[in-house]
Amino acid sequence: MKLSIRSLLTSMVAALVVSTTPVRAEDTIKVGVLHSLSGTMAISETTLKDTMLMLIDEQNKKGGLLGKKLEAVVVDPASNWPLFAEKARELLAKDKVAAVFGCWTSVSRKSVLPVFEELNGLLFYPVQYEGEESSKNVFYTGAAPNQQAIPAVDYLMNDLGVKRWVLAGTDYVYPRTTNKILEAYLKSKGVAEADIMINYTPFGHSDWQSIVSDIKKFGSAGKKTAVVSTINGDANVPFYKELGNQGVSAADIPVVAFSVGDEELSGIDTKPLVGHLAAWNYFMSIDDPANAAALKTWHTFIKNDKRTFNDPMEAHVIGFNMWVKAVEAAKSTDPAAVQKAIIGVETPNLTGGISKMLPNHHITKPVLIGEIQANGQFETVWKTEGLVPGDAWSDFLPDSKVIEADWTDKLNCGNYNTVTKKCSGQNYK
Amino acid sequence: MSALTYSSTIGRLLLASCLLLASLPGIAAAADLPLAKLMGFDFKAKSAAITAIADSGSPRAATILGALLDGRLLMRKADSRMVIAATSEPKTAISDALDGSELGSEELVNLKKVVINNQLRLVLRGALARLGLANSDRDARLAAVEALAADDTPGTIAALEDALPKEQDAGVKRAMQVVLALAALGRPEETQRLAAVNIVSGSMLGEVRNRLAALLAKDAEGKPLEPSMDVRVAAARALRAIDERRAHYELVQTIFFGLSLGFVLVLAATGLAITFGVMGVINMAHGEMMMLGAYTTYVVQQAFPNHIEQSLFMAIPAAFLVAAAVGIVIERGIVRFLYGRPLETLLATFGVSLFLQQVVRSVFSPLNRAVATPQWMSGQLLLGDALALTWNRLYIIVFSALVFAALLALLRFTSLGLHVRAVAQNRAMARAMGVRAGWVDALTFGLGSGVAGLAGVALSQLTNVGPNLGQSYIIDSFMVVVFGGVGNLWGTLVAGLSLGIANKFLEPFAGAVLAKILVLVFIILFIQKWPRGLFPQRGRAAEA
Numbered sequence: 001m002k003l004s005i006r007s008l009l010t011s012m013v014a015a016l017v018v019s020t021t022p023v024r025a026e027d028t029i030k031v032g033v034l035h036s037l038s039g040t041m042a043i044s045e046t047t048l049k050d051t052m053l054m055l056i057d058e059q060n061k062k063g064g065l066l067g068k069k070l071e072a073v074v075v076d077p078a079s080n081w082p083l084f085a086e087k088a089r090e091l092l093a094k095d096k097v098a099a100v101f102g103c104w105t106s107v108s109r110k111s112v113l114p115v116f117e118e119l120n121g122l123l124f125y126p127v128q129y130e131g132e133e134s135s136k137n138v139f140y141t142g143a144a145p146n147q148q149a150i151p152a153v154d155y156l157m158n159d160l161g162v163k164r165w166v167l168a169g170t171d172y173v174y175p176r177t178t179n180k181i182l183e184a185y186l187k188s189k190g191v192a193e194a195d196i197m198i199n200y201t202p203f204g205h206s207d208w209q210s211i212v213s214d215i216k217k218f219g220s221a222g223k224k225t226a227v228v229s230t231i232n233g234d235a236n237v238p239f240y241k242e243l244g245n246q247g248v249s250a251a252d253i254p255v256v257a258f259s260v261g262d263e264e265l266s267g268i269d270t271k272p273l274v275g276h277l278a279a280w281n282y283f284m285s286i287d288d289p290a291n292a293a294a295l296k297t298w299h300t301f302i303k304n305d306k307r308t309f310n311d312p313m314e315a316h317v318i319g320f321n322m323w324v325k326a327v328e329a330a331k332s333t334d335p336a337a338v339q340k341a342i343i344g345v346e347t348p349n350l351t352g353g354i355s356k357m358l359p360n361h362h363i364t365k366p367v368l369i370g371e372i373q374a375n376g377q378f379e380t381v382w383k384t385e386g387l388v389p390g391d392a393w394s395d396f397l398p399d400s401k402v403i404e405a406d407w408t409d410k411l412n413c414g415n416y417n418t419v420t421k422k423c424s425g426q427n428y429k
Numbered sequence: 430m431s432a433l434t435y436s437s438t439i440g441r442l443l444l445a446s447c448l449l450l451a452s453l454p455g456i457a458a459a460a461d462l463p464l465a466k467l468m469g470f471d472f473k474a475k476s477a478a479i480t481a482i483a484d485s486g487s488p489r490a491a492t493i494l495g496a497l498l499d500g501r502l503l504m505r506k507a508d509s510r511m512v513i514a515a516t517s518e519p520k521t522a523i524s525d526a527l528d529g530s531e532l533g534s535e536e537l538v539n540l541k542k543v544v545i546n547n548q549l550r551l552v553l554r555g556a557l558a559r560l561g562l563a564n565s566d567r568d569a570r571l572a573a574v575e576a577l578a579a580d581d582t583p584g585t586i587a588a589l590e591d592a593l594p595k596e597q598d599a600g601v602k603r604a605m606q607v608v609l610a611l612a613a614l615g616r617p618e619e620t621q622r623l624a625a626v627n628i629v630s631g632s633m634l635g636e637v638r639n640r641l642a643a644l645l646a647k648d649a650e651g652k653p654l655e656p657s658m659d660v661r662v663a664a665a666r667a668l669r670a671i672d673e674r675r676a677h678y679e680l681v682q683t684i685f686f687g688l689s690l691g692f693v694l695v696l697a698a699t700g701l702a703i704t705f706g707v708m709g710v711i712n713m714a715h716g717e718m719m720m721l722g723a724y725t726t727y728v729v730q731q732a733f734p735n736h737i738e739q740s741l742f743m744a745i746p747a748a749f750l751v752a753a754a755v756g757i758v759i760e761r762g763i764v765r766f767l768y769g770r771p772l773e774t775l776l777a778t779f780g781v782s783l784f785l786q787q788v789v790r791s792v793f794s795p796l797n798r799a800v801a802t803p804q805w806m807s808g809q810l811l812l813g814d815a816l817a818l819t820w821n822r823l824y825i826i827v828f829s830a831l832v833f834a835a836l837l838a839l840l841r842f843t844s845l846g847l848h849v850r851a852v853a854q855n856r857a858m859a860r861a862m863g864v865r866a867g868w869v870d871a872l873t874f875g876l877g878s879g880v881a882g883l884a885g886v887a888l889s890q891l892t893n894v895g896p897n898l899g900q901s902y903i904i905d906s907f908m909v910v911v912f913g914g915v916g917n918l919w920g921t922l923v924a925g926l927s928l929g930i931a932n933k934f935l936e937p938f939a940g941a942v943l944a945k946i947l948v949l950v951f952i953i954l955f956i957q958k959w960p961r962g963l964f965p966q967r968g969r970a971a972e973a
Contacts, residue, residue, distance in 0.1 A: 202945060207686075220638075222579070222643075234797055241821075245820070246819060275547055
């Protein structure tokens with residue numbers, strides 16, 4: 001109860017403080033930025049807002065879009081899921097933005113989804129997520145499970161010879177769905193039930209003693225063991241510390257994490273983490289001219305050359321460039337026209353490849369595995385050859401295996417059952 | 430899929446030039462070590478180079494490989510010379526990798542690190558373990574033998590057989606015999622296998638249990654893989670003995686985990702037991718006092734970056750003073766006008782907690798801060814052959830117990846304690862006796878807040894130091910105080926410890942999420958039946 005009072009108060013305060021002042025000018029194109037600037041998610045989302053401001057600034061320096069200047073409309077949904085829907089409605093109905101870039105958690109995305117579908121807006125969602133969704137109005141520029149979790153498991157299985165698996169996660173929708181997919185995938189590869197251990201912990205869990213001790217016991221059975229971690233955010237720090245203290249090193253039981261990035265590492269003592277892995281589609285340490293240029297622009301814009309650049313930020317760069325190209329091709333910012341024009345649009349990503357928007361509204365991305373170094377950065381140790389196309393509906397879950405998403409005229413459906421030949425609405429289930 | 434597609438042109442060029450250098454004939458024996466092959470990104474070549482260095486018999490091999498494992502083996506960019514850094518600080522003393530000669534100090538930016546990955550770490554550890562058999566330190570030899578337990582390649586066996594007769598220490602000798610016997614478990618002769626089982630039985634090495642269990646495994650048709658009945662019986666007996674001892678250790682370990690969680694709860698709740706329990710102020714800003722203590726630790730570490738090992742001892746008084754001072758300001762500025770109005774106090778202190786969080790966000794940024802753990806608090810204490818207790822938890826148990834005892838002594842034996850108790854029991858009477866009630870209130874609130882600051886120092890070693898640190902402990906703190914009985918310090922201790930232990934015993938069966946829920950449900954039911962907690966205050970004071 002206390003928490004709900006707290007979030008209510010914070011959101012009220014935030015709503016008062018952050019009042020947008022839209023400039024009444026007819027010759028600008030408005031771009032909505034829907035990221036939490038206060039509350040628990042502010043840590044992660046504030047940098048995404050800055051990224052958007054930088055991208056819009058850069059585009060305006062290049063002369064804007066369709067001869068008009070771009071104008072950012074920033075709102076603060078304050079890490080409060082219902083407020084996300086309200087703010088989204090405000091952006092679409094009141095400010096009449098051409099596109100919205102925003103959301104981080106899956107809950108917030110699910111909360112705004114009906115609003116975008118009702119008012120036919122465009123949302124670019126930049127964070128890796130659990131999949132099982134494809135909306136006409138959402139473009140998923142983050143990784144689907146087959147662009148992060150599955151390749152990471154492949155790497156562990158083939159390159160490290162891992163035979164026993166601990167799937168550890170925070171107790172909410174993303175880890176649960178991802179682990180369900182991974183469990184099905186591992187079993188399809190012949191891993192026995194007894195060789196998979198699944199563990200969930202509450203948000204912000206800090207007492208990892210018994211869990212680490214269990215993992216240690218599970219890993220001492222003579223087969224190479226790895227932990228696939230969907231543990232969220234800062235609960236990772238005490239987890240890695242406990243691993244270190246109980247003498248479990250990355251060489252014994254490597255932990256591959258899907259939610260630990262450069263940004264998270266910048267706030268922690270990385271000594272106990274060296275050698276552990278993370279799977280992402282982008283690392284700041286990537287040696288590529290496009291990345292170097294992007295980092296330079298970012299550091300100049302933010303006026304601090306210590307600031308990190310992370311995977312969701314790269315996803316925003318890709319998503320924004322795709323939107324710009326689609327608008328140029330359609331010669332209009334009308335959502336229906338952009339939706340048509342954006343499919344098949346290609347734009348360079350920051351890891352040396354060309355990402356493409358697919359008919360299922362996901363994009364192609366490379367998958368990288370990085371090892372944490374003593375300086376808190378990731379060193380890439382493995383990379384997929386070529387780019388992996390994002391799969392909205394996992395092929396490893398029996399229910400979603402038969403579902404397809406295609407927003408071209410062929411199907412024009414985000415949830416098409418290939419067995420019953422029926423489209424069950426553009427919605428998620 | 431290729432093992433590695435990452436490459437850089439510069440790396441390749443360097444590698445090529447280094448290979449060229451290394452292939453020049455007529456270099457002294459030590460220089461034959463294929464150090465140059467360690468550069469670049471061809472991890473297969475690196476692995477081969479490591480094995481070659483380990484098998485070279487060079488006296489420098491252990492030093493070089495140890496430095497490589499620690500990430501201290503570097504190449505000087507100026508002349509491609511392989512060097513070993515003394516530390517991993519930005520500017521460090523370096524020495525030549527091959528002959529150990531001192532080369533002065535060098536900036537880290539002028540050095541290129543040899544990149545290794547997890548597979549290489551494993552190869553390195555194996556190689557170092559084989560080299561470590563000749564180490565003069567007994568513990569190092571023992572660790573080396575244990576690291577070789579799962580490795581039954583002929584090279585390792587031969588190395589162990591060589592080392593066994595030379596070994597003087599009984600413990601290391603026994604470990605060597607066990608590891609050799611493990612390899613003998615695969616021998617064709619039944620008597621040898623039986624003898625091997627007898628040698629390994631009683632050893633708590635993890636590998637022993639796995640191999641014994643493997644002896645008892647059955648094939649697809651249900652026939653045992655081990656043909657001899659005698660060997661199977663002996664293995665089953667040895668396995669049972671190991672499992673019994675393991676269960677015993679696990680019980681001790683769970684109790685330890687429970688105690689350590691319990692003492693963290695006690696530490697977090699003691700401050701609240703004073704402000705809420707003794708003074709009756711529902712202090713929602715209690716968690717933020719812990720947060721301030723944790724941030725004080727961070728500031729102390731930032732102020733003395735070269736004294737991380739001692740920083741906690743400086744942080745303890747500093748955190749106490751900072752949190753106590755803020756506590757006194759809150760009491761004098763806000764709480765004293767609200768005595769006897771619990772709802773207003775609750776709201777006001779809740780506001781204070783939001784305010785303090787935002788102050789921290791503005792001053793230190795909303796990101797978590799990194800508080801370093803001193804060396805003496807890392808790692809674990811090994812008791813016996815399979816029981817390991819982590820140092821940080823042990824220290825926190827001791828610290829928490831000391832804080833608790835000190836507080837108890839303060840309340841019981843000092844005049845301040847007497848006044849605090851007098852004011853808590855009957856304010857009007859205490860004032861009539863000449864006690865300055867307002868002053869005592871301020872000091873008591875300061876004391877409670879200061880203790881919360883101390884808890885913050887301990888928490889900075891366990892969890893994240895960020896603006897939300899307090900929030901995650903405030904509910905637990907209230908839970909412990911209410912469960913133990915408001916106004917009773919001993920109740921807080923018993924409640925904290927029993928909740929910690931209950932939680933840890935439930936966790937393996939129910940999972941962390943459900944365990945927490947079960948404990949909460951239990952407390953709700955308990956408070957329904959006994960609203961005054963475990964140790965209710967009796968007498969007239971309780972009615973007031």
